[in-house]
Amino acid sequence: KNRLRTFARTVLVLVLGSSTFVIWHSHDQRHPGEQLPHDSKLPTVVVLGNGWGSTAFLKGLENEGYNVVVISPRNYFLFTPLLPSVTVGTLAARSIVEPTRFLTRHLKRKVEVYEGEVTEVDPTKKTVRFVDNSPIKGAIDGHEISYDYLVYAVGAENNTFGIKGVKDHACFLKEIPDAETVRQRLMDCVESANFAGQSQEEIDRLLSFVVVGGGPTGVEYAGELHDFLTEDLTNWYPDLAGRIKITLIEALPNVLPMFSKQLIEYTNNTFKENKIDIRTKTMVKEVKDKVIIAQNENKELVEFPYGLLVWATGNTARPVTRDLMNRLPAEQNSRRGLLVDDHLRLQGAEGIFAIGDCTATAYAPTAQAASQQGHYLSRVFAQLTKKHALLKELEEAKASNADPARLDSLANAVIRASNIRPFHYSHQGSLAYIGSDKAIADLPMMSGNLAVGGFATYYFWRSAYLSQLFSLRNRILVATDWAKCKVLGRDVSRE
Numbered sequence: 001k002n003r004l005r006t007f008a009r010t011v012l013v014l015v016l017g018s019s020t021f022v023i024w025h026s027h028d029q030r031h032p033g034e035q036l037p038h039d040s041k042l043p044t045v046v047v048l049g050n051g052w053g054s055t056a057f058l059k060g061l062e063n064e065g066y067n068v069v070v071i072s073p074r075n076y077f078l079f080t081p082l083l084p085s086v087t088v089g090t091l092a093a094r095s096i097v098e099p100t101r102f103l104t105r106h107l108k109r110k111v112e113v114y115e116g117e118v119t120e121v122d123p124t125k126k127t128v129r130f131v132d133n134s135p136i137k138g139a140i141d142g143h144e145i146s147y148d149y150l151v152y153a154v155g156a157e158n159n160t161f162g163i164k165g166v167k168d169h170a171c172f173l174k175e176i177p178d179a180e181t182v183r184q185r186l187m188d189c190v191e192s193a194n195f196a197g198q199s200q201e202e203i204d205r206l207l208s209f210v211v212v213g214g215g216p217t218g219v220e221y222a223g224e225l226h227d228f229l230t231e232d233l234t235n236w237y238p239d240l241a242g243r244i245k246i247t248l249i250e251a252l253p254n255v256l257p258m259f260s261k262q263l264i265e266y267t268n269n270t271f272k273e274n275k276i277d278i279r280t281k282t283m284v285k286e287v288k289d290k291v292i293i294a295q296n297e298n299k300e301l302v303e304f305p306y307g308l309l310v311w312a313t314g315n316t317a318r319p320v321t322r323d324l325m326n327r328l329p330a331e332q333n334s335r336r337g338l339l340v341d342d343h344l345r346l347q348g349a350e351g352i353f354a355i356g357d358c359t360a361t362a363y364a365p366t367a368q369a370a371s372q373q374g375h376y377l378s379r380v381f382a383q384l385t386k387k388h389a390l391l392k393e394l395e396e397a398k399a400s401n402a403d404p405a406r407l408d409s410l411a412n413a414v415i416r417a418s419n420i421r422p423f424h425y426s427h428q429g430s431l432a433y434i435g436s437d438k439a440i441a442d443l444p445m446m447s448g449n450l451a452v453g454g455f456a457t458y459y460f461w462r463s464a465y466l467s468q469l470f471s472l473r474n475r476i477l478v479a480t481d482w483a484k485c486k487v488l489g490r491d492v493s494r495e
């Protein structure tokens with residue numbers, strides 16, 4: 001027994017020691033004071049947003065040759081695939097965010113980060129106007145900045161299709177405050193249902209949780225909600241838990257239309273087992289403060305009383321993006337988003353690249369696509385730097401009457417450096433969590449597609465996202481949250 005204890009202690013000391021060393025080491029790499037300062041002779045690259053597209057760009061960028069400025073209403077990157085887990089407390093919000101200053105600490109030249117919302121991009125003057133949208137403001141709450149290059153990656157906003165009442169009564173799921181609101185509202189419904197003397201009808205309404213939109217966001221949220229219900233609420237609210245009803249409303253004939261047929265079927269069956277009511281071919285028409293009005297496949301109006309409504313019906317362009325489109329009416333005529341060429345240059349403007357959910361492309365608006373575009377763009381900038389350096393060298397060589405062979409070789413090198421390959425999207429597969437420790441995955445294989453679902457896929461889903469998290473700190477926090485959730489359960493207090 002003693003030997004076993006000594007062995008366990010040694011392992012613990014080794015694990016703690018090595019993790020402390022790794023964390024210390026990664027912390028030690030933060031050297032903002034040692035980065036080169038901005039240089040007024042260099043071109044300025046203004047990056048709008050710090051989501052998937054921008055962060056992938058910043059991670060891959062070699063910025064000695066540029067002054068880089070990032071402007072975004074939040075000062076951190078958010079790992080959206082794990083956001084549904086925050087709505088029920090499986091993960092803490094801080095475990096899936098990373099400050100942009102931390103993520104850019106490795107770059108040679110300092111990156112200026114401004115927390116602000118861009119309200120206007122002028123592609124003619126090459127300026128960007130932004131405002132301080134936080135509750136606390138200083139004497140200045142708006143500013144204009146000029147750019148030589150603009151990386152436009154502001155994402156998209158939730159689409160309500162202008163349906164009456166959605167903005168007033170529904171919760172969304174895009175940002176950290178959204179997930180926190182959903183969590184608070186859910187616990188509020190449960191506590192209000194538990195309130196002394198509550199009527200039976202009102203208890204049933206308060207415990208009706210409705211998700212509108214059967215895309216991956218809606219399905220993943222419904223899955224997480226089911227886990228919270230069966231693993232935690234059942235223990236702490238035994239009299240109420242059995243009355244909780246989860247309904248998923250989808251306008252199309254199927255949920256998850258982007259997944260293969262057998263995975264749609266697998267999700268339907270899993271939801272059936274988990275008593276999640278899927279209402280397909282049902283289109284929401286109006287949302288009142290306690291009831292949703294929808295049209296079913298027989299064109300009849302049906303009512304869904306609700307306590308919590310999560311609205312997940314996809315994306316639409318942000319006002320700043322629509323404003324930019326209006327400034328380029330001849331070239332920007334798509335309602336889905338910004339049109340770019342095959343090098344991700346904004347059509348109709350000079351010096352602007354647009355990536356991610358704000359663009360209208362042939363592939364789905366996903367983190368996968370946005371991050372590949374961001375990586376591609378960082379390589380484009382590396383090539384532009386090389387081209388500018390060669391051009392300078394060529395000019396100097398010409399001025400010093402260098403021999404023709406050297407001039408020729410430099411001119412050829414400039415042509416090679418100018419030949420930038422177009423962006424190519426490579427689909428790595430689709431993954432989604434569907435609740436009760438099951439996930440689904442469509443994975444492209446050489447000979448076609450591998451469609452898998454179940455527990456093993458769930459562990460694959462977890463390990464894939466754990467490895468994709470942008471920092472060691474995030475990986476440790478997420479792994480610890482998962483372990484805490486298994487051992488201690490989720491917290492049911494309403495913060």
Ligand code: FAD
Nearest residue numbers: 049050051052053080081118154155356357365366367368
């Ligand atoms: P975002 O990541 O949304 O970033 C936009 C940035 O712009 C943000 O930093 C925002 O603060 C900033 N911004 C907004 N307005 C302004 C403004 N006016 N001025 C300046 N900055 C502004 N995709 C997957 O591939 N796999 C998944 O598993 C997955 N899961 C998801 C789960 C959820 C809950 C959600 C909501 C999305 C999920 N997605 C997933 C989709 C994925 O998150 C998006 O496709 C991706 O975030 C797009 O990247 P982006 O850089 O274009 O935009």
Ligand code: NAI
Nearest residue numbers: 213214215216217250251252283284313314364365431432
């Ligand atoms: P989505 O656009 O994929 O799905 C929205 C769904 O809402 C559609 O199926 C639509 O038919 C339905 N809908 C629209 N209006 C409706 C109405 N009035 N009544 C009922 N249903 C209505 O949106 P989602 O899920 O928010 O995803 C956005 C993007 O993010 C997608 O590209 C998606 O692939 C990506 N994403 C990927 C994830 C993953 O890979 N695991 C997870 C979450 C999002």
